[in-house]
Amino acid sequence: xxxxxxxxxxxxxxxxxxxxxxxxxxxxxxxxxxxxxxxxxxxxxxxxxxxxxxxxxxxxxxxxxxxxxxxxxxxxxxxxxxxxxxxxxxxxxxxxxxxxxxxxxxxxxxxxxxxxxxxxxxxxxxxxxxxxxxxxxxxxxxxxxxxxxxxxxxxxxxxxxxxxxxxxxxxxxxxxxxxxxxxxxxxxxxxxxxxxxxxxxxxxxxxxxxxxxxxxxxxxxxxxxxxxxxxxxxxxxxxxxxxxxxxxxxxxxxxxxxxxxxxxxxxxxxxxxxxxxxxxxxxxxxxxxxxxxxxxxxxxxxxxxxxxxxxxxxxxxxxxxxxxxxxxxxxxxxxxxxxxxxxxxxxxxxxxxxxxxxxxxxxxxxxxxxxxxxxxxxxxx
Numbered sequence: 001x002x003x004x005x006x007x008x009x010x011x012x013x014x015x016x017x018x019x020x021x022x023x024x025x026x027x028x029x030x031x032x033x034x035x036x037x038x039x040x041x042x043x044x045x046x047x048x049x050x051x052x053x054x055x056x057x058x059x060x061x062x063x064x065x066x067x068x069x070x071x072x073x074x075x076x077x078x079x080x081x082x083x084x085x086x087x088x089x090x091x092x093x094x095x096x097x098x099x100x101x102x103x104x105x106x107x108x109x110x111x112x113x114x115x116x117x118x119x120x121x122x123x124x125x126x127x128x129x130x131x132x133x134x135x136x137x138x139x140x141x142x143x144x145x146x147x148x149x150x151x152x153x154x155x156x157x158x159x160x161x162x163x164x165x166x167x168x169x170x171x172x173x174x175x176x177x178x179x180x181x182x183x184x185x186x187x188x189x190x191x192x193x194x195x196x197x198x199x200x201x202x203x204x205x206x207x208x209x210x211x212x213x214x215x216x217x218x219x220x221x222x223x224x225x226x227x228x229x230x231x232x233x234x235x236x237x238x239x240x241x242x243x244x245x246x247x248x249x250x251x252x253x254x255x256x257x258x259x260x261x262x263x264x265x266x267x268x269x270x271x272x273x274x275x276x277x278x279x280x281x282x283x284x285x286x287x288x289x290x291x292x293x294x295x296x297x298x299x300x301x302x303x304x305x306x307x308x309x310x311x312x313x314x315x316x317x318x319x320x321x322x323x324x325x326x327x328x329x330x331x332x333x334x335x336x337x338x339x340x341x342x343x344x345x346x347x348x349x350x351x352x353x354x355x356x357x358x359x360x361x362x363x364x365x366x367x368x369x370x371x372x373x374x375x376x377x378x379x380x381x
Contacts, residue, residue, distance in 0.1 A: 010131070088107065126210075186209070
């Protein structure tokens with residue numbers, strides 16, 4: 001099962017890849033900052049990234065805005081023309097060490113790297129492979145080296161879900177240990193920090209699970225589906241819109257959708273292969289179509305299944321399913337989110353879209369979607 005924050009950095013990563021691609025053959029110098037470890041309360045979590053250029057442009061973020069300027073200057077002065085380095089920002093101390101006065105209560109470890117070939121190219125090729133190739137993978141990045149171990153900061157072991165391994169660690173024992181933990185992370189679905197003690201010192205690595213953008217299928221191309229598709233793309237999700245009406249499932253109405261399909265409900269088994277990572281939102285406003293869609297969708301593995309309409313309508317749909325010979329299990333019925341969305345007082349199509357996407361995010365994160373002021377304990381577990 002995907003971890004709670006698996007898709008949280010997707011839009012940011014895709015934007016970084018886009019800028020990196022556009023500048024590969026330019027003289028612009030680049031550096032990448034990656035959050036590799038945190039302790040306590042921090043605005044961003046491990047895996048957050050910011051790409052920086054020598055003319056002061058940035059893409060992505062590693063804090064709420066309080067560290068970006070400092071990190072950019074550090075990268076321009078010490079990293080773009082040099083080697084990778086680890087920067088540790090302690091926001092717990094009462095002393096305003098960095099002159100930033102952040103008001104946070106955590107410690108953040110940032111790996112700052114020059115984006116030069118071939119090392120930078122290896123990392124970015126793997127990010128391309130996972131995010132744009134719709135594949136999962138794990139990337140282990142060395143960010144702390146102590147002792148006399150001849151391993152550079154930023155050295156990596158990268159494992160694709162098809163078993164392909166790429167590495168530039170060049171230390172056999174450490175490479176084997178990193179690869180073993182990469183396989184475990186791929187199985188468990190949760191990124192982690194790991195420390196390795198060797199004969200001549202120790203190494204710490206951030207082992208990061210990478211996954212393609214969340215696949216969201218919107219069934220129904222009415223006007224209320226348009227803001228759902230638009231906002232989902234803002235989150236970096238992979239959006240498919242399906243409708244039997246070719247006049248509605250158009251690029252003009254859904255310019256940001258990744259895939260547009262014209263298909264009738266009875267054709268969905270061949271058009272929409274089941275996926276345990278997929279979220280499906282049913283917005284057809286057509287009772288008979290919804291009946292056929294539920295007949296197909298309920299038995300398939302899905303991450304989320306939401307159905308537009310009041311609770312009584314859903315109960316009638318389920319009763320008609322049983323009368324027609326389909327017998328969804330209690331577990332399958334419990335998976336349906338209907339009425340769809342969180343109770344935020346939504347009324348307009350945009351507000352309803354916000355409510356729907358907020359519920360999907362809560363479901364992905366295994367959270368109830370309530371107000372954080374009523375939540376005991378830390379925001380991030």
